[in-house]
Amino acid sequence: MKKLLFTLLVLITISSFSQNKNLLDRPYIEVSGQADTLVLPNKIWINVLLMEKDTRGKKTIEDLEEEMIKKLQEVGIDIQKNLTVRDMSSNYKYYLLKQNDIFKSKSYTVIVSDAVAASKVFIGLENIGISNVRIEKVENDQQKKIKLSINAKAILNAKQTAESLTKPLNQKIGNAIQISNFDHISNQFSGNLEEIVITGYAKKRYSAESKNEEPGIEFEKIKISSNVQARFSLE
DSSP states (O other): OOHHHHHHHHHHHHHHHHHHHHHHSSSSSEEEEEEEEEOOOOEEEEEEEEGGGGGTTSSOOHHHHHHHHHHHHTTTTTTTHHEESSSSSOOEEEEOOOSEEEEEEEEEEEEESSHHHHHHHHHHHHHHOOOOOEEEEEEOTTTTHHHHHHHHHHHHHHHHHHHHHHHHOOOEEEEEEEEEEEEEEEEOBBBHHHHHHHHTTTEEEEEEOOOOEEEEEOOOEOOOOEEEEEEEEEE
């Protein structure tokens, strides 16, 4: 039985090797294709860290949480859907400042859909003395769908390149016999409000009615790209 199994494995291996060899023996052209696009992030995670030590013990973590929730509601955040405790397993972290002084902290995540809403969160919390706020990550919720579209454009670009190379030789390309895809999504943004201003993502917005300046921020676009390498048989 073992000999029979071994024989079958050898035959399968030889068959697979023969197919690959035959594939490589056929004339082919190997080309690459690229495609990319830029999209605005529409899902932004904001991390908010409340710390009793920032108030020198004048406010409890519960007081800070109540003020934060009230301010987030004022700027239009649905706290039921878009406010979560960052880590339930380590809900409270303790900071030992003196022998008998222990202050609590609590971390949250606020999710917004654009830079205007993010700006309102930063500025609103800053106005009530909460400054431990930073952008955690950004993404576009259609990235996977967009990636599929970019893949299609990249392989078509590879096919067009192959056709442009073979046409002067009076040859035609046949079916693709091998395709390799290299995914890449570039999101270089990170940091807090001050870093956004320094790196040039700040923007002044003006209200036509009040003519007052409304500070705002803008995010760097997410680059979604696809690189493919393809082999086409030559006819």
